[in-house]
Amino acid sequence: MRLSQMLLVTLREDPAEAEIPSHKLLVRAGYIRRIGSGIYAYLPLMWRVLQKVSQIVREEMDATGAQESLLPQLQPSELWQESGRWDTYTKAEGIMFSLIDRQERQLGLGPTHEEVITAIARDLIRSYRQLPLNLYQIQSKFRDEIRPRFGLMRGREFIMKDAYSFHTDEESLKKTYKDMDVAYRNILSRCGLEFRAVEADSGAIGGSGSQEFMILAEAGEDEILYTKDGKYAANVEKAVSLPADVVTSPFSSYQKLATPDTATIAKLCDTLKCSPTAVVKNVLYETIYDNGITVLVLISIRGDEDVNEVKLQNELVKLAADYDASTIIALSVPDADAQQKWSSQPLPLGYIAPDIEDSYISKKENIAPQFLRMVDKTATDLTNFVTGANESGYHLVGANWRDNFALPKLVVDVRIAQKGDRAFHDPTQTLQSARGIEAGHIFQLGTKYSQAMGATYTNEQGKNEPIWMGCYGIGVSRLAQAAVEQSYDEDGIIWPVAIAPYHAIVIIPNINDSEKVQVAEKLYQELNAVGVETLLDDRKERAGVKFKDSDLIGIPYRITVGRSLSEGKVEVVTRKTKESQDIPLEEVVSTIKNWVGNC
């Protein structure tokens, strides 16, 4: 491609709309343009990058025996009613765009394709002989994100590869899951990315095991905890660890002490000269179930620990049936305003005890009349502990479960693991922290969707069984931007060779020098002929402009047909290292071809 003919508009200044480096650079370098919030146009250079990524994904998926197909983005609501996700996805989760056609039929724009694929499986898969099977597609997904962010990182329309596998049993599912794990590692490695596979929470998709593939980058939205021995890595949402050892409580008798101005654990421990591990703190949450019922949740947890809201949410979803609901739509720590809506009197904030009376909750419609009390495992074994006295300015010390407080029946694990905690598998290892961008996520769905939608197969005994399913996603457009986030410098993008829009660029510093133009043209032709995807900067611009643009758009190899041509050489600069060398004209093509081939 000749730059003189390409739509390439680069900006000198950072666009105001962008916050993180990769977003700024993609806009500045003319790769993307925002059309609306979370909606982007992929310009010619970007589309090439996306095609490169897609092709790598395709090759690795095909290598596992998966088959490419293409499912509709426009999906009838009936399918989603069947799986039970229509209401949660259009209302509670609110992630699906929905619309009504002229026949008053309700449709959704596909945020994901479990329903469609399960309908196909139900139709087409009849016998165990057809299994296992893995179908995938690469297409745009639509999600009504509450807050689109960071360019392609969280768009409302984005490109994703999603795959769905079908099996006779769990063992077969696990095998494909493992294959996908390997394929995903290959994909990310081939894209030239630094990444980590981590244990993950499976969220709204559901199912049992799930693993995320995180591209390591400071701007990542997720925190990863891992051990240096490489044996453990998990999203902080899912991570587990050993809590710190308990320091014995200095109190031996049960009594109430005045502890003014100790609403925080730190101040309390300072005043009472005790360890936070001797404290039972009681954290209040407010959750709203999808049937509109508000439930006040009181979690008793050890003073030095914090609540992991994802784990808490999972616990609350499990309890939904107790409130005649199917899922929760909100979870928050109620602020003063929120408390006013349900409290009958001001709460002794900072001094709450595990047995705070239910009478603090006003009798109102849609508000559960009792606190949902649960205790985190870390707090169950404490003895002679310190906790609130349900009275501002006072704490109880030397307290014990059973003697002084009933231990809540719900014993849960909702503590958040933190950097520095000891690892479960090996207490000599401590958890390290890193930030990452979730580029891929693989799930073992089990029979959740097949049972809901009646997708069964006939086994060897002639009996109908639900099909076991797995699903596997990669954010193609997100991955592309994450690659930039991981690799750039003050001059611009540094693409890994495998996903760069072009491998090389031939620059003619002076377009009026016809000899150099001829040499450059010839080089350009020859490079392309041997498979080195090459740009020719034949624009009527000064050399400086061409160098700046070349660095900004991040082409891996830059060939300048300039001064050294008098010695029969051209200058070749590697974008990543900025290393420059003069290479004899006749060797350039083979040299670059080699470099590109080896990447």
Added chain:
RNA sequence: CGGGAUGUAGCGCAGUGGUAGCGCGUCUGUUUUGGGAACAGAAAGUCGUAGGUUCGAUUCCUACCAUCCCGACCA
């Protein structure tokens, strides 16, 4: 949805109760030609939208819309 901010030329910004300017970019010409050239000239804006206050609003007020940032959601 809660909290915060911003909307003025293609981009980045300044500014004013009397209807607008700067830098970059764009176009023309001359010179220049290996790290975003210099000079001369030119084009380009219903000052986010709708109301209101006012003799007069881009400026003050109100509402709405859009965009961005912090939280819950997710590839």
